[in-house]
Amino acid sequence: MSLIGLMGLLVAFAGVVVSVVCLAAGAMLARKKSAVAETLSWGGHVAAILTAVALTLCCGILVYCFFAGDYTIEYVLRQHSDSSSELAWLYKLSGLWAGREGSLLFWAWLISLFNAVVAVRNMRQLHRLDSMALLVSQVVLGAFVGVLLFSESNMPFTATPAKYFNLDGSLTMAASTLGMNALLEHWAMAIHPPTLFVGYAGLTIPFAFAIGALVVNDPSREWVIRSQRYALFSWLFLGIGIGLGAVWAYVVLGWGGYWGWDPVENASLLSWLVGVALIHSFTVYRQRGAFKRWSVMCACLTFAFVIVGTFISRSGLVQSVHAFEGDLVSLVLFGALIVVSVLAGIVGLAVRWKSFGPGEGGEDDMESMASREAAYYFNNVIMVVVAFLLAYLTIASALPSWLPFGGQQVSTGTYDAIGRPLGVIYLAILAVCPLLSWGKTQGSAFLKRAKVPGICAAVLFVGLMVYFVTYLVPVYNDNVAYYTALAAEGDANAAEMLTTYAPSWYYLGLTVVGLAVASVLFFNALFMIARGVAAYAKAKDVGRVKAFFGMMVNRASTFGGCLAHFGMAVILVGLIGSSMYVTERVGYVGYDQKTDTATNDFTIQDFTLKYQANEVVADENGSDIFYRVFFDVYKGDQFVGTVDPTVQLVQTTQQQKLLASVVSFAEEDLFVVYRGMTADDEFSMDVRVNPLIAEVWVGFFLLMAGATVSTLGRRGASRKRTVAETGENPQAGEGGETSRESKAAEAPEAPEAREAPEASEAVTVPDTKAEPLAEPPTPPAEPPTEPQAAPQVPSDSESRA
Incomplete structure (x- = not known):
């Protein structure tokens, strides 16, 4: 074989x-x-x-x-x-x-x-x-x-x-210890890598079309129309892959979070971030004939960051528990691909600067800062800057020490301190964008669009502030007091944690601003869908329910984008709770082997864990042993469930795997990890309360659902705009002849088949600089860890790390 x-x-x-x-x-x-x-x-x-x-x-x-x-x-x-x-x-x-x-x-x-x-x-x-x-x-x-x-x-x-x-062909004892890392044997991890790779592979196509357009000197919409579906499809799968990786990290790794700013985790996020800029640039290119240079560079940068991610995980320059062992060939090849892909875009644009520049009407120029073009522009700038900044911090440990952060492992606190405000600013722009017009937004029009969504957002914001004051602020105060006490005892990790909570006015203020942005984004996206449904119902003379599904099918680009923005608002609320206001307590439950009873309960917030039993069992083939502990969980005086955190020991490799047990509520998760039995006959426990984490999963689902709708719906919309807006016949061959299919496409539509312009879009000015194109549009892993002898309890500092 x-x-x-x-x-x-x-x-x-x-x-x-x-x-x-x-x-x-x-x-x-x-x-x-x-x-x-x-x-x-x-x-x-x-x-x-x-x-x-x-x-x-x-x-x-x-x-x-x-x-x-x-x-x-x-x-x-x-x-x-x-x-x-x-x-x-x-x-x-x-x-x-x-x-x-x-x-x-x-x-x-x-x-x-x-x-x-x-x-x-x-x-x-x-x-x-x-x-x-x-x-x-x-x-x-x-x-x-x-x-x-x-x-x-x-x-x-x-x-x-x-x-x-x-000699008989059977495997030796040494060979029997080889095999897949037990941590990878989970459904999410089995699906996570291929979805990422689908995204990585697919993003090659927009890059190829961008370079192809530069080579053949075609600044028209054609290369965008041909590649935008590949871009959306790939970005969608890349997002699904990132989400599945977060699920796997949350369920399998046993540390209670879903994103740890590991270099390989960051690597997958880089191309996804620039992909956001690419998709928005394509929208302006397709709608307005503008952002031509932006689109080309975003296509090149998205592909380059795909290769950067591969470079990080395969070159060996950056240390990560998820990275492969480095090799010189990967270092040279993928490093060269990064340089070539970026230079190809820069040199190509330099040569084609005039043809890929603004048209006679100056489409690339912003008439006003209060315009949709300006919002898209700043969207692109923020996404590209964040991607470059994240890439720099990720490879900082391999850089010379005289550079900022050079030779250092950047802490999660540093990533959070940079990423949180930038994320809120970006989503604030995203929230305002639906209220703006192409070209220039009149103040009266802006206020008219903002009035009702603004009132609804204010009501939602008040509700979120009640939750903030009654729950999040007390959690913040409790955490500061807890880590202050540990830091006073000489715990270095606790002292570092305290720095992430200070100053309080900034930490709590950023939360308030984030909740306000989420409220506005939530209702602006919702009302944008409502306005689109109303316009569709009026144009088609149908009811609102039928118009809703009609918009989903025939205005899929707008509908999917609004749904994605809606999901981002929900994600923002979830991220605030599940990353900024987590309560974690590490402690021990004493155990009396003679009576099989615990000497104390484990308490965190208003949850109490009461010991019930423990067991040691082997799986069917005897290759794995499971050390399991059972606790009944009470919230106040009310019984809410039973948890069974487990330590799995893989016999062949002596690899230890922590299997967390989770009790989920609408507003929070109770995350329980058992780390093993200490020499003093105590159960070592690591328990967290993760607020609003369900909102992260729900919002992510809505985001991906919106991307799916947009992906499935852009094909027809793009083809119609090609003929209607540019006056080009994209089906004509090099000799100007037209196939039977294209002639049929040129036939006038029946009145009932014609579609009214989308409520959120202005009529597009034809691309006067685009040369007629005689072409038909084409519709668009982790290595084994070191073996461990048996389930053992790490020190408090290790468990926090």
Whole structure:
């Protein structure tokens, strides 16, 4: 199987080379009107499809070996799962992307699939823009396949050394200790990496179209129309992947949080942040013919930050529990890709500065700071600045000490101190944006739009302030008192925690501002949907319920955007509670083995944990042992449930896994972790109360739902605007001929099929500088930790860390 896999990689690399050569030659000969140009270009498309087939075979071989228990490939031996749970099949499948070599192969395969989709759609009628974009994305794919094939540390088909097999072919004792990290055997972690990789791979396409548009000198909306669906789809999956990673961290890692500012966590966030700027730039480009340079640079930066994330996790320059062991090839290759992708955008824009600049009407210029363009502009600036700042802080430990934060591990408190105010400012701009008009906003129009949502937001804000005063402020005061007492006893971690709570006027004031912003954002998004439904109902002469679903389908871009903003408001409230007002207490429950009773209860806020029982059990195959403790939970005098926090010990690797137990309420979670039995016969406990964490999950679901609606709905909207706004016939071929499909598309719509402009959008001025384009629009992992001998209790300082 190892040899077959190697042959598959060779075929894939050959396919990439042939594709790049044919596409490049076809592009050069097309300028000379050569008859063979189209044949070469067509051959490049076919080679791209065959590359995807070859990489599919490579992935299939690894998957087969995981399910068949064929350990002749070393990667399969090191990443296989021995789980006997109901999800064992999922863990076997996830072995494909669990390690360094397999995850890179999986990523390359996904890029090849996206390239194949572009190739298939363009083969119907070859066009310069699509062919150039395919050429760029194939070059990127070639870099990935080249690393897989020529880098020993990244080769997924290395044969298993003979030392791991006995003479009868069975595995040796040393080999039996190898396998997937037990922490990865969770449904969220099995799905988290592939969703991230789908996002990473898909963001190659907008980058490729941006560079392609620069090369062919096409500043029209066409490259945006072709790539925006890929951008939304990829950003959506990237967001889902980040969310699943947060769920996994919260449920599995046992520290009670969902985001720890780890370098690899930050790496996935970088491209997502710039992706927000990219999507908003595409909106202005598509609606107004403006932000052309912004769109190109955001496409390049989004891709560059994807590679930055890979560089962080694979280069070895930055230390992380989630990172792979560094290697020189990854350091050089991905470092070069970062530089090339950014330089390509900068140089390309420098050459095409005039054609990608403002049109005769000065579309890129803001008529007024009180305009929707200004809001989008500052949205982009904040997202890009935050991404660069986050990237700098993430790699700061690898930088020279004379630079700010150079040579230091940046603390979570520092990240929070920078990220919180910037996040509130960004969401404040997002909250005001629906109230603004394109071009210039008249004061009377602004007040008219803001009046009713503002009143509703004020009512919600009052309710949130009641919660703030009666619950959050007392929690803040209790936490300050608790850490002050520990700091007085010499606890360094407690002293550091105190610095994050000071000064109180700023900490509490930022909370108040954040809750106010969330209130405004919540109702502005809600009323924007309401205004859109009313406009749709009037235009179509239908009822409000039918108009609501009609808007969801036919105005999906606006509806999805409003729903996403609605979700962000809910997330902001959740983040304030679950990250700024968490109560954590570390303590012990004495245990009398003779009577099987506890000598004391565990109390936190108004919760009391009363000991009931404990057990030590093995799983079905005897490979894991579970140390479990049962507590009844009371809130005040009311029984609210039972928790069973557990320590899992993986026998083969002696790896310890903390399984938290959670009692969830609408307004908070009680998060209980058992760390093991001390030498003094005490249960070591780490218990947290996480306020408003349910709002984080609900808001994230709404955000992703909005992105999904926008992704599914942009295809039709983009095609209609292409013809109606620019006057171009995007279906015409190079000779100006039109296919039967395009002629049908040019036929006038029936009156009932025509759609009124969206309530939130102004009529777009045609892009007078755009050259007519004779092209049809194309619609758009963690390594094992060090083994531990047995469940042991860390010191208080270690448990806090």
